[in-house]
Amino acid sequence: MVKDQHSEIYQGQMSAMANPLVAYSLIKRLQSEWLNVVYSTEANENIQDFKASYEKEDHNLPKFEDLQGAAQALMRLQDVYALSVNGLANGRFQRFSFSEAVDIIKLNVSTDLSADDCYHVGKVAYEMEDYYHAILWLEEAAQLFREAPGTWNTEDEGSLESVLDYLAFSYFKMGNISKAMNLSQELLAHDPSNKRVSRNIKKYQRLLASSAATSPNVILQRPNSTYLQTRTKYEWLCQTLGSQPTHYKDPRLYCDFYTGKNQMLLFKPMKREIFSLEPYVVLYHSFISDSEADKIKELAVPGLHRSIVASGEKQSPAHYRISKSAWLKDTSHTVISNVDKRIAALSSLNVQPPYAEYLQVVNYGIGGHYEPHFDHATSTSSPVYKLNTGNRVATFMIYLSSVEAGGSTAFIYANFSVPVVKNAALFWWNLHKNGQGNGDTLHAGCPVLVGDKWVANKWVHEYGQEFQRRCSSNPEE
Template identity: 40%
Template structure:
C-alpha cells in the first residue's frame, strides 16, 4: 500500500516532461515552477502518508504482541500448555516477526527520493544560479527604486503589500548571496535585517552566530574596522572558541593600532596630491534610475509642443481605421502608436514564443558574436512571418505604421523579462567602431525600431531615454517607434535607451528591427551630417 502511493506519484511525474533552464530570467518560466512545486508537495504528502501507514501497521503488531504477552504473563504455564497458544506464540516470533522486520527494513525514502530526482530532471527546477540571480534581482530593485530593506522584508513594494513577510533565514540567505557576489553593501543591509527579525522570532530560523560572522566581515570590507571588531566580540560571546572570529579579532585589533600610529597622506582634510576629481556622466546610472522612478520628466517647454494625431498614409484601409499616434519626443522623433496589437495576436505570439525561449543575448562589440550579459535579464524567441497569419499581419502593420519595407527587417523578437528583469542603457544600432555587427545579415544597420508592449506592468518596467529625459510606460497593445539613424546614416546618440527593472508584474514585449537596405526611396539619405556630439 505504502509503495503504491509513491508509485502513483511517479506515474504522475512521468506524464510531464520539460527542460531545465535559467528560470529567473523570465517570469513565464517562474510560473511553471508552481507546477513543479505542486508535484513536489504531492510526492511529499504521499511519502508522509506511506510512512504513517507503515507506523500504523507496526503499532497494530505491537498491540497484538502486548495483548498476547499480558495474557501469558498472568499464568505462563497454563498459557503455554494450551497447544493453540503455543502455536500462536511460535508463529508470532517467526512468520509474524519477519513481517515486522520487513516493515522496519523497508526504506520508503528511497522511492520518494527517486521521484524527487525524476521531478528535478524532467520539470523546470531552479538551480543555485537561479537563487543567486533572484537575490541579485531583488537588490537591483532595492537600489533602482530606493526600497527600504525593512519594507521589502515585510513584503511591501513602494508601500503596497504584495506578499507574506520574509523570515530571518530568508533575509540571511539574501545577505549570503550578496556576500558570495562580493557585494558587501547589500550583505550588511540584509544581515542587519536578519538579526532584527531573529529577535522577534518565537522559533528561530537561523543561528545568530552565523549572521554576526557575515555581518562582521562585510562591515570590515566596507572599511568600518571598529564596528567589525565590535560585532566579532559579540560573536565570541556566543561562541568563545570560534576559530575564524578569534583570528579576525586579532587582525582587526592590529589594523586599528596601525591606523593610530600611521597618519595617511591627505588625512588632514585637504585634497590628496596627484588626484583629480573623477568625471561624472550627467546621464549615468543615477539619472537612469531617476527616470525609472518617474522622478524626471520632459521639460514643460518641450512637452507642450507634442501632439496627438491620426495617421492614414493615404492608404484606403487606414482612411477608415487610421492609427492613433502620440508624439513622445521631437528630434529624435519618438512616436507611440495606440491599440495596434489585438489580444488574440498577443496570445498567439506568447503561445508560439514561450516553448522557444532562450536567455536573451547581446552582441559582442569586438567579435560580433552573441553572448549573455548580466545587464540584460530576460528570455527571447524569434518568430517568422510564414509561421502564422498573426505574425505576418504584425509585420505588415509595422510597414503600414512606419512606411518602411519589411523585406530586410529581422524576425519578430519576443521577450519576457525575469525577476527584476531589465536591459541597461544601450543602442539598438551598431556604432561606428562595431564593424562586425549585423555583417552576416548583409542588410546594413538597424535604421529603426518598433517596440510592441504586450502586457501592462503594475510597477516599473519603463523604457527610458536618459539623454532626452523620456520615459515610456508599458501599455498593452501599444507600440513605440523611432529612427536609430540620422538621415545621413550616422547613429543617433540620443536614442540610447534602457528597459527599467520590472518591480511588480510580468513584462512582455516584442521588437521589430528594421534595416537600411531597401529603404533608399522610403527614407532617402541626406548629404548633411549631424554635429559630432549627436553621433555614436
C-alpha cells in the same frame, strides 16, 4: 510547515508570481529549503519515499543559479527603485522620502521575507565581494534572527551565528573595524568556543589600537561593478515609471489619429502620441489586439532562450540584459505577417526579409531589464551587419503585456520614459538621414518591479528603404 507554506503560495493565483518577493521566496523554498528538509533528521519517517520523490522532481526544480539570479534581481530592484531593504523584508515596496518610508505601490498579494531569506540575499552579495549589499541584507537578517532568539526552522540554512560571521567580515572589508569587532564579540557570546572568532577579535583590537585602522564612519557605497555613466539619469527615469509631466508642456508633442499616406489607415486611423521630436519617438496606441498579443506570446514560448547581446563579433548573455527571447518568422503565422503589414503601412518602410529582421519576442521575468544601449550597431564588426542590409535604421517595439509596476522604456539623453502600455507600439529612428547613429536614442528597458513584461521588436534595416527614407547630408536630420 514548509508544506503549509507551499500550499499557501500554490493556492494564490499565478499572478502572485508577478511579485518579486513571492517569486524569490518560492524559488528559495524549492531550491534550497526542500533540500534542507529532505536531508534533515526530522525527515526520518518515510525517508526513502521522501528522498525518492525529491530526486524525481529535482530536474524540474529551480537550480542554484536560478536562486542566485532571483537574489540579484531583488538587489537590482532595491537599487534602481531606491527601495528600503526593511520594507522588502516586510513584503512592501517602500522608498525613503524626507526620512519617512513611503509605499510606492501597494499589492494585494505579498510575502514577508524570513531571516534566512535575507541571509541568503546577503550571502549572494558577499560571494560577489559586493559588501555594500551584503551588509544591508545581513543587517536585516541579523535583526530578524535577534527578534526571535532560539528559534530555528528545519528549512533554514543560516542562523544568527552565521549571519554575524559574514556581517563582521563584510564590515571589516569595508574598513569599519569597530563594527566588525562588536559583531564578532556578539558572535563569540553565542559560540564561546569559536577560536577563529577569538583570533579575529584580537586582530581587530590590534588594528584599532594601531593607526592602520580606518574611521568607523566609513560610508557604505554601492559597488563599482554596477557603475554606469548614465546611472543616475537612468534610475530617475525608471523611478518616475514613465510619462514625465513636462512631456505634455510642449504643444508640438500632441496626440492625433494618424492616417499617413496609407489607404488601410484611412479606414482605421491609428492613435498616435508624439513623445519626442529629436529623436523622433512616437507611440501608436492599440497597434495590436489582445488576441494578437496572446497569439504572439504563445508562438514564442517554445523558442524562448536567455537573451544575448553583441559583444564584438560574437553574441553572448550579459548581466545588463536579463530576459528571454525568441525569433518569429513572418511565415510562422498570419498574425506575424499581419503585424509586418501594419508596420509597413504605418511607417512606409520595407519590412520584408532581409530588409528587416524577424520579430524578436522578449519576456522579462523578475527584475528583468535591459540597461542603456543602442539598437543600431556602433562598430563595423557588429553581428547586425550579418544580413548585409546595413545598420538598423528604425525600431518598432510592441508592448505585448502590461506590468503592475516598473518596466518602462527610458530614453536617457532625450530625458523621458514611456510607460508599458499594453498593445501599443513604440517607433523611433535609430540613424540620422546621413546614416550616422543618433546618439540621442540611447534607451533602456527598466527592471520589472512587479509583473511579467513582454515586448516584440521589429528592427528595420537601411537597405531597401532608399525610396521610403531619403538620405541627407545634414547631420541634424
